[in-house]
Amino acid sequence: MFLVISRSHSLLLSLPGDMVAELARVIRWPDDSSIGKIVKQDLVPAVLYLRMCYPVGLNLLFTPQFLDLVGGTGEFDAVNLLESDRVFKYYKYDLIDKPRCEVTWAPILCLPNPPAVWNRTTVEALQDYAKARMLTACDLQHTGCPESIPPSLGSVFQRPKTRWDKTVENVTVMVINTNFCLKELERIPLRKLTRSQREKLTVLHRQWALEAAKNIPNNFTKLERKLHKGKKARQSMYTYIDTAHFPNQIIKINDVNKGLVVLVIPTMPQKLREETYAAIRYVHNTLSKYLSPDQLEKLYECIHYSVWNRYSKRGTGAPTEAHPSSIRREGKAGPQTTRVNIPRESEEAKLWQTHKERLRNACAPFFAWVEDTLKDLLPEEFSALEVSINVLPVGDSVLCHPPTSVVVNFNVNTIMHVDDKDEEICVVFQLSDCTGGELCLAEPGLVLRLRNGDGVIFKSNEVTHSNLDYVGERMSIVFHSDSDLDAWVEDYNGWGSNRFFRASQS
Structure with a gap:
């Protein structure tokens, strides 16, 4: 009420x-x-x-x-x-x-x-009574006892787990099979490197990526040769793929086991590309800038509209009869809220709550198109990610179904990194008016030239990636899910058996 x-x-x-x-x-x-x-x-x-x-x-x-x-x-x-x-x-x-x-x-x-x-009959009769006498709700407030309603006005009507990389292949999908084998590679030890060392390594790989041959319509034969032994013969070997050579043609590059290395999606309708680019600039009109390479590092911004479970308090082994707010670790005191036990929205999303709702409305056609595209291309992964969405507390909603995180990047200039907390895949759509800024995937040696509205799917938690310098305006929208949500799906972070927990799934 x-x-x-x-x-x-x-x-x-x-x-x-x-x-x-x-x-x-x-x-x-x-x-x-x-x-x-x-x-x-x-x-x-x-x-x-x-x-x-x-x-x-x-x-x-x-x-x-x-x-x-x-x-x-x-x-x-x-x-x-x-x-x-x-x-x-x-x-x-x-x-x-x-x-x-x-x-x-x-x-x-x-x-x-x-x-x-x-009951309903009483209230509907009161409404008829008020209308017949042109009364307002205030006039009726102290008059409306059921017994006082004339019988003639009392008659009213009665109101009656999966393979994440199993894609659907059709005529719009160009399949490139290679011998690439990520599991057999000696990985780049990013965790052992300082920020400065990673920046130097990124500069080196960017130089190699820029040396890759461009303007070759079909570079895939060259890619197959470079990876015929399962990996690049040299770290400096990169292959340049330009989506302009394959309009409305989805490109799927497979590894030695026919697993997906990367899926390039340049099929967004032109009008939707333009409208989405304009919508992002409208919602976040102070963040996106027209930049030159010497300005990139200083003005890179990102906003995580995310639901995370990685910081939630686990209930494994906790007493099932005690209310979770009364359970504290030894030596800890003070009030305890059960909010820390459940998946929750990122602090950035709360700070940008008004912009989040504007983004939801302004980009609704784009989010709907992404949802339909993911469902068509990756039906098994789509169903697997839906499980997390279906058990979010209070039926919490996300910007785009079914990923639980939408990250909006502005003035994108990322150094080499791996997103090890991502659940299986990462979906990236570039929104830009720029020259340069290609996406680089280090292990398979790919340089992907994406235009405004082009998308790419790859395993961001395993493949080292970065982007080249650029001139102009470059944004991206990244869709992914938090791998720690698995603990919530399995047994509600260990609280599912607690007698105070109200679970929708038995």
Whole structure:
């Protein structure tokens, strides 16, 4: 009722699941924070007043089919908090449930014993009564006891795991088979290198990449020869692939086991390319710049609109009968919120919340196209990633289905790196008006020239990648999922067996 009156429903839907969970917790068990005091001093008295004035039945809020499932009827009293709590517990939100504080909510736990419960028939009859007499809701507020409605106005109508790289191949997919074998390679030891050392290594590889032969329509035969022994003969060997030579032609490069090395997607409709580029610049109009190479390192920006599980507190081995907020490590004291036990949105996404919603609306056609494309090309991986989405707390939504993270990069100038926390794949779409900026994949020796709106899929958690310097404006949107979400999918971070956890999946 409060959500309807305050018109906050859409705002609540835009909040990440962990914030909704925290809001629910502080309402049920308010603390001494500023929000907790509002609940105690304002919300509880307001609920007490409203339930005295409007003793509504639950069939005003729920369908008869749903009430049958939970044992409710048309006379199921919504102002009885014990009964309404039982109804709401039927919903499984993949969250740790917080019991209601009996001290704070004591005035409402006792029943007001109204003369009658207002069910749907009663309220519809009141509406007819008000319309017939041209009354407002305020006029009707203290007049609308069910018994006082004339019988003639009481008649109303009744409202009735997988192979991530198993792609679908069709006429739009050009398949290039190589003998490349990533597992047999001696990997670049990035973890052992300092930032300065990685920068120097990146400069060296960029020089090699720039030496790769360009303007050759079919470089794939050359690529096959370079990788015929499973790897490059020399670190300096790179092959240049330009999507301009293959308009609307998806390029799939396989390894020795027919596994996917890279999938290049230059098939986005031209109008959608232009609209998406304009939309990103509109939403984040202060971040994207027209740059020259000497400015790149200073102005690189990125925003992670992500749902992460990597920092969540695990419940493995914790007592199943104890509420998670009461469980602390030895030597730790102070209040504990269950928000730390569940996947939650990145701090950047919270700071840029308004921009996130603008991005959701402005780029809706692009996100829908990406979703359809991934579902068509990688159906098994799509289904596997959907599992994580389906069990996010409170049905949390993401910008693009099914990846849980959308990263927007501005003035992109990355040095050599591996995203070891990515779940299987990384999907990158370039949005640009620039010269240069090619994507480099070190192990297979690929230099990919992408135009505005071109996409690429590769295994970012294994393949070392970076990009070349450029002149102009260059942005990218990266889609990936957090590999640590596997722990949430398997057993809700170890909290699934806790008696206070309400799981949607059994």
